[in-house]
Amino acid sequence: MSQTFTLDGKTIAFEPGQTILQAADAAGVFIPHLCYHPEFKPHGSCKLCTVKVNGRQTASCTMRAMPGMAVESDTEEINAERRALTQMLFVEGNHYCPSCEKSGNCQLQATAYHLGMMSTHYDHFFPNRAVDASHPEVLLDFNRCILCSLCVRASRDVDGKNVFALSGRGIDTHLIVNASSGRLGDTDFTLADKAAEVCPVGVILKKRQGFAVPIGERTYDKAPIGATTAGEAC
Amino acid sequence: MNAPMNPRKLRITTTSLSGCFGCHMSFLDIDERLLELAALVEFDRSPITDIKHCSQHCDLALVEGGVCNAENVHVLRELRANAKILVAFGACAVNGGLPAQRNHLDVGQCLSQVYRTPDGSATAIPDDPELPLLLDKVYPVNEVVRVDYFLPGCPPSADTIWKFLTDLLTGRTPRIEHPLLKFD
Numbered sequence: 001m002s003q004t005f006t007l008d009g010k011t012i013a014f015e016p017g018q019t020i021l022q023a024a025d026a027a028g029v030f031i032p033h034l035c036y037h038p039e040f041k042p043h044g045s046c047k048l049c050t051v052k053v054n055g056r057q058t059a060s061c062t063m064r065a066m067p068g069m070a071v072e073s074d075t076e077e078i079n080a081e082r083r084a085l086t087q088m089l090f091v092e093g094n095h096y097c098p099s100c101e102k103s104g105n106c107q108l109q110a111t112a113y114h115l116g117m118m119s120t121h122y123d124h125f126f127p128n129r130a131v132d133a134s135h136p137e138v139l140l141d142f143n144r145c146i147l148c149s150l151c152v153r154a155s156r157d158v159d160g161k162n163v164f165a166l167s168g169r170g171i172d173t174h175l176i177v178n179a180s181s182g183r184l185g186d187t188d189f190t191l192a193d194k195a196a197e198v199c200p201v202g203v204i205l206k207k208r209q210g211f212a213v214p215i216g217e218r219t220y221d222k223a224p225i226g227a228t229t230a231g232e233a234c
Numbered sequence: 235m236n237a238p239m240n241p242r243k244l245r246i247t248t249t250s251l252s253g254c255f256g257c258h259m260s261f262l263d264i265d266e267r268l269l270e271l272a273a274l275v276e277f278d279r280s281p282i283t284d285i286k287h288c289s290q291h292c293d294l295a296l297v298e299g300g301v302c303n304a305e306n307v308h309v310l311r312e313l314r315a316n317a318k319i320l321v322a323f324g325a326c327a328v329n330g331g332l333p334a335q336r337n338h339l340d341v342g343q344c345l346s347q348v349y350r351t352p353d354g355s356a357t358a359i360p361d362d363p364e365l366p367l368l369l370d371k372v373y374p375v376n377e378v379v380r381v382d383y384f385l386p387g388c389p390p391s392a393d394t395i396w397k398f399l400t401d402l403l404t405g406r407t408p409r410i411e412h413p414l415l416k417f418d
């Protein structure tokens with residue numbers, strides 16, 4: 001028999017061991033998230049999935065569901081904090097969506113739309129990280145990386161290749177390629193790798209595939225992020 | 235819109251700083267709704283009028299483009315000083331836009347790269363004082379003056395602009411959501 005907690009007043013059933021985010025997901029309730037992916041262990045870096053549990057904020061991707069919890073998610077207060085976090089991610093990188101091949105298919109952008117983000121608000125960092133075009137089939141633009149580590153986890157845990165890693169400290173933390181040259185072309189990375197498809201933003205891009213999907217038919221043109229399969233927006 | 239009888243017309247000023255005029259074109263894309271708008275507003279300094287300087291007491295300033303040179307700063311400050319509400323209009327005004335992709339380059343090197351003599355042996359960077367100097371970087375509008383509203387999009391669509399303006403003109407807080415909210 002499954003147990004329950006409440007999420008914004010709605011009763012959610014869960015199996016012991018599930019996180020709040022997993023249980024909400026299974027119940028068809030959207031909680032914004034960027035670094036969580038159902039196939040991998042949670043990472044807890046983006047903090048977009050923050051909810052209030054019994055009055056205290058916590059990451060719903062790492063917090064186990066417990067019977068009788070009172071969870072708040074879709075509130076003005078929490079959405080305002082999520083918006084601020086999204087703005088921080090935008091100013092930390094160079095997110096020029098008008099020329100980004102991921103535009104319309106990007107989870108960061110779609111999350112910003114979902115949260116009604118009209119501006120980047122903070123002063124921009126304008127980082128300068130060199131693009132890696134050494135691989136014949138894939139291009140890396142590190143200036144859009146949100147350090148979600150999905151590519152790291154996919155390459156290590158699924159592909160067994162350990163192609164990517166996070167390196168450095170503080171604002172200098174950045175994604176690196178595990179090759180003595182530091183170049184993707186000098187690894188055994190291929191397009192068939194799981195890591196080639198998990199990036200939620202426009203860092204890991206297939207070459208010669210950009211702008212193939214007409215505007216209006218991209219993922220988030222058709223339905224906003226968080227819209228359920230039934231087509232109803234969260 | 236149901237306009238009250240003989241209301242004072244709102245004064246709108248618009249400018250393009252380091253813009254491409256695309257946001258203004260998208261504004262004109264509201265098509266015949268421009269006539270409806272003309273009944274409610276009058277245009278002050280704008281690329282579509284002949285007024286050289288913004289007059290005092292403008293109600294609304296639409297600023298297209300980021301801030302890339304000294305003249306942009308002067309124009310932006312003039313609009314800010316005279317307009318009650320200043321809007322960062324379009325992606326370049328909001329975050330510098332695609333022109334800000336020069337921000338990791340040295341501006342001197344950019345100029346010497348572009349203004350080489352035909353045989354490439356020397357550079358001839360224009361140095362007439364008439365010309366405004368480039369800033370070290372392209373800045374979003376809100377890093378130079380205070381901004382009241384942001385309207386993203388490259389450009390914002392005509393329907394987005396119309397929704398935004400009609401919200402403002404009827405005294406509502408502008409509210410742009412999916413599918414009108416776009417950054418690209």
Ligand code: SF4
Nearest residue numbers: 095097100103106202
């Ligand atoms: S990665 Fe996403 S948010 Fe960043 S520029 Fe590309 S589309 Fe925009």
Ligand code: SF4
Nearest residue numbers: 145146148149151199
């Ligand atoms: S490259 Fe993409 S998947 Fe990898 S850490 Fe950066 S944003 Fe995440």
Ligand code: FES
Nearest residue numbers: 044046047049061
């Ligand atoms: S999804 Fe929970 S912190 Fe990123």
